[in-house]
Each structure stands twice: as structure tokens, then as C-alpha cells.
Amino acid sequence: xxxxxxxxxxxxxxxxxxxxxxxxxxxxxxxxxxxxxxxxxxxxxxxxxxxxxxxxxxxxxxxxxxxxxxxxxxxxxxxxxxxxxxxxxxxxxxxxxxxxxxxxxxxxxxxxx
Amino acid sequence: xxxxxxxxxxxxxxxxxxxxxxxxxxxxxxxxxxxxxxxxxxxxxxxxxxxxxxxxxxxxxxxxxxxxxxxxxxxxxxxxxxxxxxxxxxxxxxxxxxxxxxxxxxxxxxxxxxxxx
Numbered sequence: 001x002x003x004x005x006x007x008x009x010x011x012x013x014x015x016x017x018x019x020x021x022x023x024x025x026x027x028x029x030x031x032x033x034x035x036x037x038x039x040x041x042x043x044x045x046x047x048x049x050x051x052x053x054x055x056x057x058x059x060x061x062x063x064x065x066x067x068x069x070x071x072x073x074x075x076x077x078x079x080x081x082x083x084x085x086x087x088x089x090x091x092x093x094x095x096x097x098x099x100x101x102x103x104x105x106x107x108x109x110x111x112x113x
Numbered sequence: 114x115x116x117x118x119x120x121x122x123x124x125x126x127x128x129x130x131x132x133x134x135x136x137x138x139x140x141x142x143x144x145x146x147x148x149x150x151x152x153x154x155x156x157x158x159x160x161x162x163x164x165x166x167x168x169x170x171x172x173x174x175x176x177x178x179x180x181x182x183x184x185x186x187x188x189x190x191x192x193x194x195x196x197x198x199x200x201x202x203x204x205x206x207x208x209x210x211x212x213x214x215x216x217x218x219x220x221x222x223x224x225x226x227x228x229x230x
Binding site: 032034036042043044045046049090092094098099100101102103104105106 | 117144146148154155156157158161163168169171204206217218219220221222223224
């Protein structure tokens with residue numbers, strides 16, 4: 001069965017520091033990969049996605065992620081975070097031929113001044 | 114910018130009652146979805162809907178649940194007899210296409226928080 005593992009439930013970081021949120025997935029078939037962000041009391045907003053092509057994907061708000069097929073990872077990075085990046089971040093995968101998104105448990109990013 | 118909307122934002126109901134959660138997907142989208150997030154847990158897929166029928170559903174989506182597109186704009190999730198464990202945030206999503214391609218991004222609504230007492 002498909003699964004997504006987000007290795008860190010919480011990541012505290014100081015403002016302007018770099019951050020990496022880790023995501024690993026299990027799949028033996030082609031997948032599409034996504035990162036969503038959920039701000040307090042709001043819905044899910046797509047940050048970026050990997051469908052095919054270049055393994056380094058750039059998204060909104062200065063975030064980027066790298067697809068590593070051999071390590072089945074899709075880690076999210078930002079070189080310098082802001083207070084406003086404080087939110088819950090969800091990694092998700094969709095198998096080729098299926099509609100549903102399978103989400104990880106989420107990582108709560110807390111940016112401190 | 115087009116967006117998915119959901120009503121109500123918060124629904125409180127008594128156990129055993131029926132609830133209908135409503136969603137207005139993005140107007141030119143063809144695929145519709147419901148997900149739920151129990152407090153403190155991961156977002157879980159419930160069902161996908163295309164061409165007026167369910168295309169995929171999870172084991173959570175049992176006979177207590179049903180979905181409908183009653184007109185050209187609304188997409189609803191009905192829970193026939195709510196249980197305490199149905200308390201969750203329910204998200205509606207829509208996409209232009211389904212399984213693959215660059216237009217398969219799912220756009221999510223803000224959610225309806227369902228509280229079953």
C-alpha cells in the first residue's frame with residue numbers, strides 16, 4: 001500500500017534560518033508528488049508539485065523541493081524562513097492512474113524571531 | 114482567482130442526525146473530491162466523483178456516506194446518521210483533470226468543521 005512519511009512532526013527554527021522538511025514515500029509505480037501548506041484555520045494551499053522532468057521543483061513563497069527517486073524522497077527546503085511561514089506542511093503523493101492524494105501526517109513549522 | 118468554497122464553515126449536530134456539507138467547486142473543473150482531517154491526524158481521502166458517479170472511494174466511505182452533484186455548481190457530502198467519530202474537518206477539492214497531466218492539481222476549499230455531540 002502507498003504511504004507517505006514525514007519524519008519530523010515539529011520543526012522549530014529561527015527567522016532567516018534555512019529549513020528542510022523531510023518527506024519519504026513508498027511506491028513501486030510512477031507517482032506525482034506535492035507539498036501543501038495549511039495556515040491556521042485555513043484550507044490546504046498547494047506550494048509545489050513534481051509531475052515529471054527536472055527533479056528540482058520551485059514553488060510559491062520561495063520554497064523548493066527535490067525529487068530523489070533512488071531514495072524515494074521529496075524534501076522541502078527554503079533558504080531563509082519568515083515568521084509568516086509558520087504553518088503545517090503536508091507532503092502528498094498520487095499514484096499514476098488514481099485520483100486520490102495520500103497525505104503524510106504533517107510537519108508543523110514554527111518560525112521564531 | 115477562482116476558488117473552491119464550502120458551507121457552512123462550522124456545523125454542530127447531535128449523534129444520529131443527518132448532515133449535508135456543501136461545496137462549490139471551481140466552475141470549469143470536472144473532478145471533485147472529499148477529504149477529512151480528524152483533529153491532530155493526517156488528511157484522509159474519502160471519495161472522488163466524475164461524470165456524476167463515484168470514481169474512487171476509501172474504506173472510510175461506507176454506506177453512511179453519499180455524494181451528489183444536485184445541480185451544475187454544487188457538490189455535497191451527506192452523512193446519514195452521524196457518529197461521534199465523524200467529528201472532523203471536511204475538505205472539498207476539485208481538479209480540471211483526473212489521474213494525470215499538468216492540470217490534475219487539486220484545489221482545496223477552506224473546510225467545514227463538523228462537531229458531533
